[in-house]
Structure formats: C-alpha cells, structure tokens
Amino acid sequence: MVQQSTSALDLSFAALADATRRGVIEQLGQGEASISMLADRFQMTLTGMKKHVAVLERAGLVVTRKTGRVRQCRLGTRGLAAEAQWIEAHRALFADRFEALDDILDELKQERCHDLPEQ
Structure with a gap:
C-alpha cells in the first residue's frame, strides 16, 4: 500500500516539477484544450507538447480523448x-x-x- 502511494506521489511531483506542465494544468483549469492549442500557447512543437501531456496523463492529472484527428485534454478527476x-x-x-x-x-x-x- 505504501509503495503504491509513494509511486503516485512520485508521478505527481515529477509531473509538477516542470514549469510547462504546471502551466498546462493552469490552462486546463480554464477549460478543455487540444494538444495543438496547448503547443501554440506554450510556443513548442506538437511532439514536445504530446510528451508533456503524456507525463501529466500518466500521473492522472490530465485526461485526453481523441475526436477525429484532434486530441482534447482536460483536467483529471483525481485532484x-x-x-x-x-x-x-x-x-x-x-x-x-x-x-x-x-x-x-x-x-x-x-x-x-x-x-x-x-x-
């Protein structure tokens, strides 16, 4: 049980250690956004933003869903x-x-x- 808890904390703190990922969390606090919109907002490549979103998603802080060719992001319910x-x-x-x-x-x-x- 402690191992799982520590692992979840490690993932969260690692995800939040990066300023861009904290910015993504703040941005998604205002509503859903596509990965391409987030990439534009943070002036980075689509590939770079996908990597940031994947870290946040692995930590359970962000959830994504694909609609057609667009991947939408929103805050996870875990908090x-x-x-x-x-x-x-x-x-x-x-x-x-x-x-x-x-x-x-x-x-x-x-x-x-x-x-x-x-x-």
Whole structure:
C-alpha cells in the first residue's frame, strides 16, 4: 500500500516539477484544450507538447480523448488531495522542528546573559 502511494506521489511531483506542465494544468483549469492549442500557447512543437501531456496523463492529472484527428485534454478527476496532505504533514513537521530550535536558541541566549560578568 505504501509503495503504491509513494509511486503516485512520485508521478505527481515529477509531473509538477516542470514549469510547462504546471502551466498546462493552469490552462486546463480554464477549460478543455487540444494538444495543438496547448503547443501554440506554450510556443513548442506538437511532439514536445504530446510528451508533456503524456507525463501529466500518466500521473492522472490530465485526461485526453481523441475526436477525429484532434486530441482534447482536460483536467483529471483525481485532484491533488494526497499531494496536499503529504505537503501539509511535512510542513507541520518542519514547523515543529523550527519551534524546538527557537526554544533552544532562547535558552542559549538566557544562559549567555547570565554568564556575562556585570559591569
């Protein structure tokens, strides 16, 4: 079970690591678009855009369907809930660690003030 979850997260984060693919997600948030329209929008070749869409599709973030010679893209229904949950858990972990570090630094400052000779 953990292996599947990690694999899905890996696919999602790898897909979202690229600025063009994040842009495609944003564009599709406004509605369906053909791969050729996306290629024009991002000033790239049709082949290049097909590769980006394939990565997004493999991660479940985009769904495509072919109508005649045109491949239409839309956002997938999976969403990013698991990714958001992972990020939140790690954000909380870091917040706790930084809070503990702040406590240690405060203690060290207090000790230093007590160790200084009075003038």
